[in-house]
Amino acid sequence: MNEQTLQEQPMIEIRGLVKQFGSFHALEGIDLTIAKGTVFGFVGPNGAGKSTTMAILATLMAPSSGYAKVDGYDVSVNPHEVRKRIGYMPDFFGVYDQFKTTEYLHFYGASYGIPKAEREVLIPQLLELVNLSDKKDAYVDTLSRGMKQRLCLARCLVHDPELLILDEPASGLDPRARIEMREILKELKAMGKTIIISSHILPELAEMVDEIGVIEHGSMVAVGNVADIQNRLRVKRFLHVRLLGREEEAESFLRDQPYVNRLLRDDKGWQIHFGGHDEEQAMLLESLMAAGFRVVSFSEAQTNLEDVFLEITRGGGGAE
Amino acid sequence: MRRNETRGRLGRFDLINPVLDKEIKLRMRSPRTMWTLFFYLLAIGFLAFVAIYLTQELSGRNGAAFNPEQSKMLFYFLTMAQLGLVAFMAPGLTAGVISGEREKQTLNLLLTTQQSSATIIISKLLSSLSFMVLIVLSTIPIYSMVFLYGGISPKQLVLVFLFYLFIMLTLGSIGIFFSTLLKRTMLSVISTYGVTLFIFAGTAMLYFVMLSITTNYYYSQPAGSGSTYNWVGHIIAMNPVAALMSILEPSLSDQVFMVHRNAGPVRGEAPMPLWLEFMLAYTIISAIALWIAVRKLRPVSRRRR
Ligand SMILES: Nc1ncnc2c1ncn2[C@@H]1O[C@H](COP(=O)(O)OP(=O)(O)OP(=O)(O)O)[C@@H](O)[C@H]1O
Ligand SMILES: [Mg+2]
Numbered sequence: 001m002n003e004q005t006l007q008e009q010p011m012i013e014i015r016g017l018v019k020q021f022g023s024f025h026a027l028e029g030i031d032l033t034i035a036k037g038t039v040f041g042f043v044g045p046n047g048a049g050k051s052t053t054m055a056i057l058a059t060l061m062a063p064s065s066g067y068a069k070v071d072g073y074d075v076s077v078n079p080h081e082v083r084k085r086i087g088y089m090p091d092f093f094g095v096y097d098q099f100k101t102t103e104y105l106h107f108y109g110a111s112y113g114i115p116k117a118e119r120e121v122l123i124p125q126l127l128e129l130v131n132l133s134d135k136k137d138a139y140v141d142t143l144s145r146g147m148k149q150r151l152c153l154a155r156c157l158v159h160d161p162e163l164l165i166l167d168e169p170a171s172g173l174d175p176r177a178r179i180e181m182r183e184i185l186k187e188l189k190a191m192g193k194t195i196i197i198s199s200h201i202l203p204e205l206a207e208m209v210d211e212i213g214v215i216e217h218g219s220m221v222a223v224g225n226v227a228d229i230q231n232r233l234r235v236k237r238f239l240h241v242r243l244l245g246r247e248e249e250a251e252s253f254l255r256d257q258p259y260v261n262r263l264l265r266d267d268k269g270w271q272i273h274f275g276g277h278d279e280e281q282a283m284l285l286e287s288l289m290a291a292g293f294r295v296v297s298f299s300e301a302q303t304n305l306e307d308v309f310l311e312i313t314r315g316g317g318g319a320e
Numbered sequence: 321m322r323r324n325e326t327r328g329r330l331g332r333f334d335l336i337n338p339v340l341d342k343e344i345k346l347r348m349r350s351p352r353t354m355w356t357l358f359f360y361l362l363a364i365g366f367l368a369f370v371a372i373y374l375t376q377e378l379s380g381r382n383g384a385a386f387n388p389e390q391s392k393m394l395f396y397f398l399t400m401a402q403l404g405l406v407a408f409m410a411p412g413l414t415a416g417v418i419s420g421e422r423e424k425q426t427l428n429l430l431l432t433t434q435q436s437s438a439t440i441i442i443s444k445l446l447s448s449l450s451f452m453v454l455i456v457l458s459t460i461p462i463y464s465m466v467f468l469y470g471g472i473s474p475k476q477l478v479l480v481f482l483f484y485l486f487i488m489l490t491l492g493s494i495g496i497f498f499s500t501l502l503k504r505t506m507l508s509v510i511s512t513y514g515v516t517l518f519i520f521a522g523t524a525m526l527y528f529v530m531l532s533i534t535t536n537y538y539y540s541q542p543a544g545s546g547s548t549y550n551w552v553g554h555i556i557a558m559n560p561v562a563a564l565m566s567i568l569e570p571s572l573s574d575q576v577f578m579v580h581r582n583a584g585p586v587r588g589e590a591p592m593p594l595w596l597e598f599m600l601a602y603t604i605i606s607a608i609a610l611w612i613a614v615r616k617l618r619p620v621s622r623r624r625r
Contacts, residue, residue: 110338
């Protein structure tokens with residue numbers, strides 16, 4: 001019984017979280033619960049309040065009101081207990097240039113109270129995990145941006161935290177490095193860590209993210225698993241249409257059709273954010289043909305998180 | 321072989337706290353450290369040679385050696401020159417220790433570790449202090465030139481060096497205070513030098529202004545009445561130069577509390593030596609500065625909801 005309640009304790013519990021900077025409300029009452037072992041994708045446009053929320057969870061900022069708990073510990077009441085349980089990677093961070101990679105990790109390890117003997121075993125493993133073993137004796141300032149990013153991730157892991165708070169861990173990385181980062185995150189997920197990650201590479205993360213939360217202007221707009229969120233939005237699917245000729249005419253025709261929420265022109269044709277299902281989709285094709293347009297292709301595009309994200313953030317709210 | 325290795329490890333990682341260890345390592349690896357030491361020694365060496373040369377000139381080179389009186393003057397000069405250099409160095413070395421990490425964006429990472437705010441602040445202070453001590457100790461050979469001629473006791477030298485340590489601690493605490501409270505290192509450095517300037521020049525100016533005001537007042541009083549000591553002495557007790565002088569010349573303490581009447585000066589009794597009053601006052605100020613810095617380093621945690 002007792003064990004059961006312990007298991008059900010959420011890793012993150014945020015209630016009515018408000019953060020003000022002067023008269024500006026960066027967060028206006030956020031509620032969020034994240035269960036243990038969940039990988040949570042945190043999305044929202046620039047300035048929405050992602051980094052602010054994460055900094056509060058990392059005990060670096062005091063909430064103006066409301067509370068945030070990590071594993072049952074309030075970040076404002078028991079910051080010390082919270083720090084034991086989290087590995088935080090800020091969106092921007094610096095390194096101590098005069099340190100070598102291993103010294104850098106030794107310093108943070110020691111700062112978390114890990115004995116030297118343990119660190120000697122642990123640090124090579126961490127470097128292995130983030131693929132930096134060959135750089136173990138390099139000075140930190142000689143590392144590339146992507147390597148520093150991976151080093152910082154290794155740093156988050158020295159004290160084996162249960163919760164990882166990763167603020168755009170892949171920003172500024174090239175596609176290859178992003179894929180590497182994703183592989184590392186998958187490994188961490190397999191280790192059973194709870195991960196909250198804000199990122200602009202969510203499409204790449206889609207397969208490993210269990211839930212996403214969308215934040216805008218300091219409020220949670222939608223929370224749930226990816227499919228749920230998609231359902232709650234007006235966008236049911238994305239269609240791609242290519243027609244031959246009569247472009248101006250076609251554009252206004254398409255715009256006037258039911259369930260067409262948004263029309264985006266690209267060099268090949270139109271992308272349609274479509275609010276209907278199969279039946280309505282078939283009707284759209286029929287009316288195009290009936291109006292005498294010559295349809296080259298009419299297909300359902302692969303929906304992905306990025307589209308969802310764009311729909312939500314450009315659509316000024318989006319959720320019904 | 322193995323045992324040696326273990327002992328080295330213990331000494332390097334487990335006995336010293338990690339923040340202090342890191343601070344000292346990084347400081348010693350920075351090229352700036354070497355240049356600071358170099359220019360400091362250059363400055364004090366230059367001042368010493370100028371002083372020796374001038375004393376030689378003034379005494380007309382009629383003797384093979386200084387007399388003890390000259391040697392004492394030289395020592396005082398060096399002591400005050402070094403005080404000036406310490407006052408110049410301490411803010412520069414401490415006013416950036418927190419704000420610098422904030423600007424380099426390493427502070428947040430440090431603050432999410434298990435190290436307490438007090439450990440971080442005190443370690444930063446200790447590491448700056450240890451470097452300053454190293455610098456000041458490295459000037460001892462220059463003092464030995466003065467020693468050759470006699471006139472100064474080793475005890476005085478030790479006291480002077482302890483006083484330097486105290487000044488470094490005080491200015492260092494103030495530097496760390498501003499470094500924690502102000503976001504930018506530039507502002508912190510300016511504020512710390514501003515306060516340092518006030519402690520050195522402001523208190524002296526205030527003293528002389530108040531002295532002239534109170535002296536006028538006491539002159540109008542009949543002899544044998546009113547207070548027996550002039551309270552403005554407490555102002556100059558806040559001045560490091562006066563405090564250091566009172567170590568070298570103990571009679572100074574009584575002099576500054578003296579009341580001047582037209583019947584002639586009335587013998588004033590210093591409530592305590594200037595340097596003691598100085599140390600008491602600045603110990604409190606430093607403690608408060610450090611306490612605030614510790615409190616403000618991280619967001620304040622609430623007790624219970
Ligand atoms: N220290 C601060 N002082 C004043 N305003 C701040 C501060 N930090 C953040 N803000 C404001 O709070 C809002 C939320 O910022 P935050 O950094 O959380 O956004 P974000 O969602 O992380 O955006 P991005 O995608 O650009 O990283 C912004 O409008 C920002 O200007
Ligand atoms: Mg951000």
